[in-house]
Amino acid sequence: MEEKRVKGLLLDADYEEKVNGSVIRLFVKSGGKVLIFHDPSFYPYFHVKAEDPKKAAAEISKAVFGEGSKAFRVSEAKNDLLKVEFKNVSELKDARKEIRSLPTVFAAFEYDVPFSKRYLIDKQLEPTFGIELAVEGDEIKEVKAAKVQGEEFNFAAFDIETLSPGRFSDAKRDPVLMISFVSAKGEKLLTYNGKLQGAKNVEVFESEEKTLRAFFKLLAQEKIDVLATYNGDRFDLPYIKERCKTLGIKPKFYPANESFSVKKGGRDTHVRLHGMQHLDVYQMLRFLNRFGVVNLIKFDLESVAFSLFGNEKEKIRAEEINEIWEKGEGLERLAEYCIADSSVTLKIAMQYAPLIMELSKLVKQTLFETSRSSASLLIEYLLMNKAFLEGKVVPNRPTDEETSQRIMQSFVGGYVKEPTPGLHENLAVLDFSSLHPSIMISHNISPENLNCGHRECRENVSPNNQQFCTKEEGFLSGILKNLFETRMDLKKKLKEIGKQGEGALLLNARQQALKILMNSFYGYLGYARSRWFSRECASAVTAWSRQYVKGVIDKAEKSGFNALYGDTDSAFLQIPEGKSDEDVKKFVEEINASLPGVMNLELEGFFKRGIFVTKESGEGAKKKYALIDRQNNLKIVGFEYVRRDWSNIAKETQRNVITAILEEGNPDKAVEIVRDAIKNLKGGKTPKRELVVLTILKRPLNKYDSIGPHVAAAQKAVQRGKELGTGSVISYVITKRGKSISDKAMLEEYVEEGNYDSDYYISHQVIPAVIKIMRELGYSKEDLIQGGKQSKLGAFG
C-alpha cells in the first residue's frame, strides 16, 4: 500500500485491544471530518533498574507474571535502565506488580503512566493542535506535531430532561423525555411527545428509543468534535447509557461509532468518549475555579449563568417537569428551558475552550484530560514531557508512608508585615511580578541542583542555607524560564496589537495558560504527593521571598517612605509630604537595578486613600484592607465584604461605609448608612435574600465535633428529607425561634420572609462588619446605635 501524508488537528488518542495486543489509535480532524489511524509499532512499557542489566534482562524475558503475562521485549535504555515492553496493557499491569520481586531487579519506573498518555509524550504530540502523519491505509508510519491551518472543531452541547415520578429519576425505570441540542447550526429539541408537534425547533419521534437514535445520528450528521454537557459525567451520559441498556439499543457515538464506559475513580465519575471530546462544563468550571480564572461558589447552571453572564435563567424543578409532562401543559416552556440549558452550556464551553486548548497543547494531553486535571497533574504532565525529551527518568510517586512523613514536616512561608492601622492618604503599592517563579528562575532552584559543590556556585545560597548550582540550568528552573520567556514575548505582542486586535483573544488565552502553569510550580515542589517533591527547594523559595520583600520595605523606609504593610510579594508605601510619584518610580528602578535575573518589582498603582484596621488584640489586622485609587476605583481585600459566609446586609453596609469614608471622606454619612441598616432590620423590613449566609459542608454531617449554625441548619433539613452532604452549599438564615444561634439557623428555603432574628443581624453581622472600620475614625459601637454624635476631630488630620 502506498504511503500518504495527512495533516490535521489532533482530537484524541486512545487505544484498542486487538488480537495482537493494545494498539494506539489517533483521531485526527482533517478536511472537515475525523480520520482514525492506528500505530501498531508502539507498545506499552516501563523502565527497570538492575545492578546487572544483562542478567536482569534475561530473567525478565523468561519471567511469567500473573496468569501467563510475559514481557514482549527487553532492551537497554537511558541511564543504564532496561526498557520492558509488553504486547498489551493488562500484561504490563500484571508485571508491574510483581517485577520488583525478581532478585535482579532493584526498582521500576514510569509503570503508572497510562498507555495513550505515554504515546502523546513520547511522540511529543499536541492535542487540539496540528499534527502531521505519514500513513499506509490506517496505519501510522510517522507522526509529529505540525502547524496546521484552516481546520477547526465543531462544538455542540446537549441536555436531557427525565421523568422523576415523586423521586429522583432512576434510569432503569424512568424515560428520557427530551434532548436539547445546540451547535453552530442552531437549536434543536428531540422528543416523542406528540403535543410538541409543530413547536419551534422541535422534532417529534415515535418513541424514546427513536429519539435517542436520532440524537446519536445528529452527532454524526453535524460531525461534532467537542460535546459539551453540564454534569454529563455524572448524570446525562450515564443515564443515556442505562436507558439504552434498558431499551435494548446500543449507544453509538460519532466518530468511532462506539459506546463508552463510565469510569468511576474514587468520588469522581467521568465519561470519556472515543474521539469526540466530552467537555463537561461543570468539571471545567471547577477546574477554572481552582486557578482563579473564574470565582464561583454555587455550581448549579442557573447560578453559574448569572455569575458569568448576568442572565437570569429559569429553573424548572423536577416535580414540575413531571407535572408538565403528565398533564401536557407547559410543554413548550419545558422545551425552551431544556434548550436554554444547552445553549448556556455551549456558551461557557466556547468562552473557555481556547484556554483549555492552550493548556492541552502545553501539557500534551487531550482536552478531556486537561479540563479535568488538578494543578499537580498539569505540572506532572509538563515535567514528564520534559523528562522524556532530556532522557531523564520520571521519579516515582511517593508511598503513603513517605507522603505522611512529608506532611508532618511543613516549612515556613511568606512574610506578612503587621500593618499600621488607620486611615492613610497618598499610597503606592509595589509588588514583585510572578515572585515565586522569578525566584526559582533567578536562583536556578531545582532539586538536582542542591548542594552541587562547585566552587563558583557557592554564592548562590538561600537565606535558609540551601545552595543551588549556577553552572547547569536546573530541570525545573529551566522549564520555568522557558515558560516565563514565552509569556513575556506574548505579553509584548499583546501590547502591540491591543486587546481588541486580531488574534488577541488567542494570545491572551496562551499567556493565561502559561501563567497558570508557572504559578503551580512552587506549590508542586511542596506538595506531599509530588514526584518532584523538595522541601529544600520550596523552603528556599519562600526564604528568598521573605528576604526580598523585607529588603524592599527596609529600603523604602530608608528612602523616606512610610512602609505601612506588605504581604508575601508586596509593599504598601505611604508617600509623605515632599515626595512625589516620580520618587516612587525612581525607588522602584533602584530596587530593580539590584535584583538578580528575571526578578522584577512593579508599581501596581497609586491610591489616594487606604484603610487598615485593628484586631481585638490591639494589633494591626493582616490581610484586610481597603484602597481607593485616583479614579475612585475601590479595592476591598479580606474584609467581610469579600467573604461568602457573611450576610449581604452586613457586606453591603460594610461596602457603603468604606465608600463613604474612602471616596467621600464622610464618616457622618457612614454612620447614617449603619443606622439605616439597623433601622430596617429592627423594623423587620430586610428581605430574606439580604440575610442569607452561605457555607460549604466540608465533611459528612455526622463527622462534626462542633455543631455550628450551618451544620445545625443542614441537620434539620436532612430530617425533613433533604439530601445534603460533603460539598453541599448551605444557605441559611438565623430565625427568631431557638436558644443558641445554631438552634435558630434554618435553611433559607424553609424560612418565610420576615422571620429573622434582628438582634442577631444587628449585633453579629452589621455592627462587627463596620465597627472595625469606624473605630479607626474614633467612633464607638454606641455612636452607631444611638443618635447624636457628630464628626470626630482628627479623623482626616
Next chain:
DNA sequence: TAATTCGCTAGACCGA
C-alpha cells in the same frame, strides 16, 4: 483524587 503557608474570626464547647 488533593499545589503551598499565613492569617482572621465566629461560635461552640468546656471547665471553673
Next chain:
DNA sequence: TCGGTCTAGCGAA
C-alpha cells in the same frame, strides 16, 4: 455565667 480554648471555614498571596 463567664472566659479561655478549640473547631471550622474562608480568604490573601
